[in-house]
Amino acid sequence: MTVASDSLKIAFSPCPNDTFVFHAWVHGLVPDAPKLEVTYADIDITNRLASDGSNKLDVLKISYAALPWVLDDYALIPCGGALGRGCGPLVLTNGGSSNPASLKGRRVAVPSDRSTAYLLFRLWAAQLVPGGVGEIVVMPFHEIMPAVRDGLVDAGLVIHEARFTYPSYGLTMLADLGSWWESDTGLPIPLGAIIARRSLDLAAITRWTQASVEHAWKHPQLSQAYVMQHAQEMDPQVAQAHIDLYVNDFTGSLSGSGYAAVTSLLTRAAEEGLVPAVDPAKLLLP
Template identity: 65%
Template sequence: MTESPTQHEQHEQHDKPLRIAYSPCPNDTFVFDAWAHGRVPGAPGLDVTFADIDITNGMAERGEFDILKVSYAVLPYVLDEYALLPCGGALGRGCGPLVLTREPGTGADLTGKTVAVPSEKSTAYLLFRLWAAESVPGGVGEIVVLPFDQIMPAVRDGKVDAGLVIHEARFTYQNYGLNCLADMGEHWERTTGLPIPLGAIIAKRSLGAERLRQLADATRASVRMAWDDPEASRPYVTEHAQEMDPAVADQHIGLYVNEFTADLGENGYAAIRGLLTRAAAEGLVPALGPGALSFGTLR
């Protein structure tokens, strides 16, 4: 029997590799190594693009790519088109963004000062704005967006007064002679008791509920395979770790790949809702609609 065009197109769509974009950071390459290299049984193929978080946030807002690693802060702008997958992302404790300066100080010292951030729609910047509202009288001055790996050199060289850093900078900022003025994660955990929501995995709702469940299963399987055999992912992690010290890469993975990566769970979803609800109440992001975080719900 001849397939109808619709059936044929559906088969073609399922055979075609899915376009995915995530960062070259160790946590992402660790998580997706098994899937990206075809070792997850039954998982669709992936066409991988590496991009900094500010780039992937923009891709999501433009509806580009099938699957993306983005900041949780961008979710209110993209959840009509994308669904949040319940795994694969970065949440945790003791892993928040840091505000770095050349000299020790307090939040008050940032009044009117220039601060470099990795993205204006990053979770790091959202956490910073919530902290600054309480800790920087009169507010900061100019905000400059820089790729995350350029922020510490910019602070060190005096091009900006302070920098909001993410990723492995938590382990390496002393190498630049910098001081930690404030820990956004510590502030978040102290005021909410919740883990810190950083990066999310989202996928196009148009793929359909069944396909979205398959992608969640593939992501979770890839995470567990990486945990079961960490050495298998090492070449992929090392290749893209931008000359990072292997010990720092291992610390990075240990901090950002945890139980929330395998499954957001009740506490993970509570943290996400807490962040976005609080930010919406402050007028920093649009309010989420009912059921916006529900996985696999097509609208």
């Protein structure tokens, strides 16, 4: 396995946690690492790119929920991603009942149907919404809270900085799916994964990714301008809260509990018919 050239093509989101993690590598601050040619795209787009056999990307940040469709071609890199506690998606409504069963037959907006947020929502609903929810409406995540506020949908599944901003839309949290998952399993929440083509030097990519993470932690001020450049007019305090929430020990190393969380999520989702079954051995580097 080799790195085929002096550069790698990578795709990750413009969200603060991703730009924070990859700042050092993107800016040539990781010794001996090849240059990165970066595509910035929201995770629903990178999920699709990873499963598109014609794409020429070497490394991507995708949702853990998308892994079952890409593991033949891509390996899970055990660092750089997003797992954690207290950082799960929320189910929001515009007031009304606080009983999850009130969502029976209702229209719910989600940011992607191949996201960890969506899998958590469906697993939660299978337990707590007898008869199931109604229509699932996929829309860009920044449109979800206005749609709930304006009554275009009955509830919305939100991610990222919406955890901090939903009260400004006058919305109510019906459920914190992260809290539900942690209570139900005792495991962290698997959100975003770094993957790389199996034909590449996966040990080297892991090493460079870890070095980029460690540089970001040691020199956080160096990445601030880059983070804010891509933060889509986000308030700097919200951007920092985003980094604090999603960049943690699991970003440095997936570890045993991280692998257990990923295995549990994908196994339970496969049992519900939401994803193809995955051999846990394929989650490990060869």
